[in-house]
Amino acid sequence: MRNLTKLKTDLDVVYSGNIVDYLDVDYVYIPMKKNYKTLVKNNEIVNKGEILLEDNLNKIVSPVSGKVIGMTTLNIDGNLGNAIVIENSFKEEEKKSRKYKDNKFDRDAIISKLYEFYFKYIASVLETKKINNLIISGFDDEPYIQNNAYVLKKYHKEILEMADILATSFSIKRTSIVIKSNNAENIETFLARIGTYPNIFLELIEDRYLLGKPFFLLEYLNLKEMDSFVIDAKTMYEIYNALKYNKTTYETFITVAGPSLAKSMVLKVKVGTIFKDIIDNKIKIINKKPNLFILDGLMTGKPCQIEKTIVTKNTLGLIVIPDEEVKESKCINCGMCYKICPVKVNPKRVMDTKIKSHNCINCGLCSYICPCNINLRRYLEDNHE
Numbered sequence: 001m002r003n004l005t006k007l008k009t010d011l012d013v014v015y016s017g018n019i020v021d022y023l024d025v026d027y028v029y030i031p032m033k034k035n036y037k038t039l040v041k042n043n044e045i046v047n048k049g050e051i052l053l054e055d056n057l058n059k060i061v062s063p064v065s066g067k068v069i070g071m072t073t074l075n076i077d078g079n080l081g082n083a084i085v086i087e088n089s090f091k092e093e094e095k096k097s098r099k100y101k102d103n104k105f106d107r108d109a110i111i112s113k114l115y116e117f118y119f120k121y122i123a124s125v126l127e128t129k130k131i132n133n134l135i136i137s138g139f140d141d142e143p144y145i146q147n148n149a150y151v152l153k154k155y156h157k158e159i160l161e162m163a164d165i166l167a168t169s170f171s172i173k174r175t176s177i178v179i180k181s182n183n184a185e186n187i188e189t190f191l192a193r194i195g196t197y198p199n200i201f202l203e204l205i206e207d208r209y210l211l212g213k214p215f216f217l218l219e220y221l222n223l224k225e226m227d228s229f230v231i232d233a234k235t236m237y238e239i240y241n242a243l244k245y246n247k248t249t250y251e252t253f254i255t256v257a258g259p260s261l262a263k264s265m266v267l268k269v270k271v272g273t274i275f276k277d278i279i280d281n282k283i284k285i286i287n288k289k290p291n292l293f294i295l296d297g298l299m300t301g302k303p304c305q306i307e308k309t310i311v312t313k314n315t316l317g318l319i320v321i322p323d324e325e326v327k328e329s330k331c332i333n334c335g336m337c338y339k340i341c342p343v344k345v346n347p348k349r350v351m352d353t354k355i356k357s358h359n360c361i362n363c364g365l366c367s368y369i370c371p372c373n374i375n376l377r378r379y380l381e382d383n384h385e
């Protein structure tokens with residue numbers, strides 16, 4: 001078994017108990033994607049749910065009703081890119097593309113609905129692979145990010161119901177809800193409910209970094225990729241809304257956390273919201289000295305400007321810490337970066353030789369462990385093609 005790392009989580013972070021909604025945004029920003037056709041023009045009025053961009057396989061819909069007022073350049077998932085700006089009219093009329101008579105939960109109906117509601121990857125796996133183990137991951141990998149844990153806590157009934165529907169419709173032998181063993185609240189919640197579902201099991205795992213990646217989780221649980229499938233709690237909840245209520249998901253869950261904040265929280269926000277609006281409207285910063293805003297977490301994230309960074313479907317959240325200078329010193333050849341690397345890359349060698357390593361999964365453990373504070377990820381990322 002691979003040796004996975006228990007990360008230090010000793011920052012002074014206090015969370016609010018519940019998910020906080022922030023959905024009434026004045027503007028949303030929709031990333032323009034390479035090779036996608038743009039279907040709207042400047043000054044055009046769009047309805048919530050209307051297709052804005054599409055390629056042969058995917059469609060990107062508007063999360064609000066409003067007016068297209070231009071285009072701007074923003075930080076999108078850590079890279080600069082263009083986005084369409086929509087001014088929210090707060091008229092949430094959803095464009096009805098199709099009427100539904102009923103909700104059938106047989107195999108074919110589920111697959112076709114998953115395709116229709118843009119769960120293409122999940123639909124194709126369920127369509128083509130015989131799944132014997134369905135794993136619902138109800139935890140998050142990045143320290144201080146709590147999205148899946150909070151979604152699991154709040155929507156446990158919906159997630160259990162959906163897991164049961166999938167298990168029955170696809171004759172899945174074993175379905176497990178996976179929770180970290182230090183999350184007493186979620187364990188208690190599920191122990192109280194799971195008895196209603198005799199074919200769903202609770203699986204407790206240690207608090208170890210990288211178990212959020214399906215490959216590592218399956219290996220840890222001694223399961224084979226061939227007949228197992230991992231879906232996270234956030235996605236299960238979205239699938240529930242699509243299958244049960246024909247609802248497209250326009251929102252996502254993100255964490256804004258850190259010792260610079262009066263309270264850290266998990267928020268439900270519209271996809272396309274700019275971070276500055278979230279901070280201004282929902283977050284109280286108590287550290288009056290300069291702060292550093294790290295998009296997507298301390299291990300894999302990057303510093304960002306909140307005025308220029310938007311929430312996408314892939315966003316995990318924002319960590320806010322005092323901006324203190326970290327001094328890098330010269331490598332002492334301790335070998336710890338190599339020892340900790342879960343995929344056996346030698347980060348120091350990459351730094352010294354500039355020879356690429358395609359195996360690096362950008363987990364950040366080498367930078368985390370380095371006693372000389374060398375940001376090794378900088379060299380590894382530069383080497384990614």
Ligand code: SF4
Nearest residue numbers: 341360361363364366
């Ligand atoms: S970031 Fe890359 S090189 Fe560093 S520990 Fe992770 S996988 Fe290894």
Ligand code: SF4
Nearest residue numbers: 331332334335337370
């Ligand atoms: S962990 Fe840091 S100091 Fe140690 S070998 Fe790697 S780069 Fe050098």
